[in-house]
Amino acid sequence: xxxxxxxNILEQINPKDFTWSFWFTLPLYPYSKRRTLRQExxxxxxxxxxxxxxxxxxxxxxxxxVVKLDEGGLFVYAPVAPTPECIxxxxxxxxxxxxxxxxxxxxxxxxxHKVFVGPFARCFPHAQVFVAPNQWSFPLNLPxxxxxxxxxxxxxxxxxxxxxxxxxxxxxxxxxxIDLGSGKFAEVAFLHxxxxxxxxxxxxxxxxxxPPAIIQxxxxxxxxxxxxxxxxxxxxxxxxxxxxxxxITLFALxxxxxxxxxxxxxxxxxxxxTAPEKSYKAYFGLFPFxxxxxxxxxxxxxxxxxRLFVAPILQTLILNRAPRxxxxxANKVASWDFRWIIPCHFDAPIKAEPQQFRQAFxxxxxxxxxxxxxxxxDFKLLREIDAGLYKSGIVPQAQxxx
Numbered sequence: 417x418x419x420x421x422x423x424n425i426l427e428q429i430n431p432k433d434f435t436w437s438f439w440f441t442l443p444l445y446p447y448s449k450r451r452t453l454r455q456e457x458x459x460x461x462x463x464x465x466x467x468x469x470x471x472x473x474x475x476x477x478x479x480x481x482v483v484k485l486d487e488g489g490l491f492v493y494a495p496v497a498p499t500p501e502c503i504x505x506x507x508x509x510x511x512x513x514x515x516x517x518x519x520x521x522x523x524x525x526x527x528x529h530k531v532f533v534g535p536f537a538r539c540f541p542h543a544q545v546f547v548a549p550n551q552w553s554f555p556l557n558l559p560x561x562x563x564x565x566x567x568x569x570x571x572x573x574x575x576x577x578x579x580x581x582x583x584x585x586x587x588x589x590x591x592x593x594i595d596l597g598s599g600k601f602a603e604v605a606f607l608h609x610x611x612x613x614x615x616x617x618x619x620x621x622x623x624x625x626x627p628p629a630i631i632q633x634x635x636x637x638x639x640x641x642x643x644x645x646x647x648x649x650x651x652x653x654x655x656x657x658x659x660x661x662x663x664i665t666l667f668a669l670x671x672x673x674x675x676x677x678x679x680x681x682x683x684x685x686x687x688x689x690t691a692p693e694k695s696y697k698a699y700f701g702l703f704p705f706x707x708x709x710x711x712x713x714x715x716x717x718x719x720x721x722x723r724l725f726v727a728p729i730l731q732t733l734i735l736n737r738a739p740r741x742x743x744x745x746a747n748k749v750a751s752w753d754f755r756w757i758i759p760c761h762f763d764a765p766i767k768a769e770p771q772q773f774r775q776a777f778x779x780x781x782x783x784x785x786x787x788x789x790x791x792x793x794d795f796k797l798l799r800e801i802d803a804g805l806y807k808s809g810i811v812p813q814a815q816x817x818x
Contacts, residue, residue: 433501442531444469452502466630467496473637474667479760488514495536516540521547522604534564545570550593591745594738597811607752614754623719624763627661646687646703662715674793675711724776732798736814739780750774782817
């Protein structure tokens with residue numbers, strides 16, 4: 417998307433259109449203000465709706481996908497915040513292609529997806545809601561109706577995908593519930609047969625070289641992370657936006673990559689006094705980051721020219737608890753005929769073949785055909801977190817590779 421197109425979008429938006437009043441249920445940046453960008457992926461067939469969210473300006477896209485049904489009507493995968501702007505954009509499709517018929521919650525653990533399903537469903541009172549099996553909540557395991565899902569039209573996705581009213585157009589594969597001790601993880605991948613498009617939630621991603629359009633609508637976070645020190649005044653240009661995006665990606669996927677050094681708090685506080693911006697928005701001048709001169713190498717290795725991979729957090733803390741189940745699920749998905757993948761985060765759509773999807777899970781195999789290629793040194797903090805959680809009895813021990 418060009419700068420002129422982004423400027424045009426900004427001019428047409430009423431700030432009230434992207435207000436999300438229930439932001440406190442999941443208090444993530446940008447809190448009560450969430451913009452939505454709609455993109456047509458396949459003409460008159462598939463659209464994505466991107467919003468953004470994060471912590472401490474570490475922001476990434478969160479995405480809903482809408483598919484036109486053959487008989488008319490719409491299929492919604494992983495709803496986002498139903499702001500007035502978002503619902504208006506959906507209703508534009510409704511006016512042309514028919515009402516929302518099905519709403520899918522494809523995960524059981526991702527609060528950033530679950531929290532929007534009930535409010536979104538209330539905007540479309542005739543839609544049936546289908547959710548991944550074995551839903552749970554913390555600290556109390558509450559009924560789905562108590563979580564805001566409409567009780568009279570909410571259904572559990574059956575193990576057999578042929579038993580759903582959309583079986584002629586979609587197949588799906590459920591990654592069996594992975595026990596994480598204090599919680600669970602599961603995901604449901606959907607195949608839209610006619611367009612040869614795979615819809616996934618968190619399991620697979622591809623990182624774009626440039627910041628996504630939704631992130632560039634408000635570049636403050638990009639420029640904040642483009643700083644090298646608290647005293648920097650960063651010029652708003654594409655080079656600095658790209659620099660900030662690369663660092664945000666490393667934060668989001670590794671927490672603390674090897675290229676990042678954490679300075680002493682004494683030094684951070686001293687630097688804050690000389691920072692040119694000391695507002696609340698700028699965290700009062702606090703900038704507790706120090707990047708090594710070769711930090712770009714970590715991003716380049718992670719991004720890998722846009723290749724498919726499993727997020728390091730999932731590799732280290734979740735999927736390694738059930739390698740056999742995950743490989744079986746990946747094999748089933750890879751048996752489908754798809755040419756495009758639309759994840760709920762980072763880049764989309766991704767042009768990819770089934771073998772590329774399957775290859776991304778080779779980190780779970782003792783002798784993978786191809787190495788995933790992510791630098792082991794960048795996993796250091798995640799390995800320490802994993803060991804600490806296991807030692808504390810919070811999560812079960814990781815299983816051996818298959």
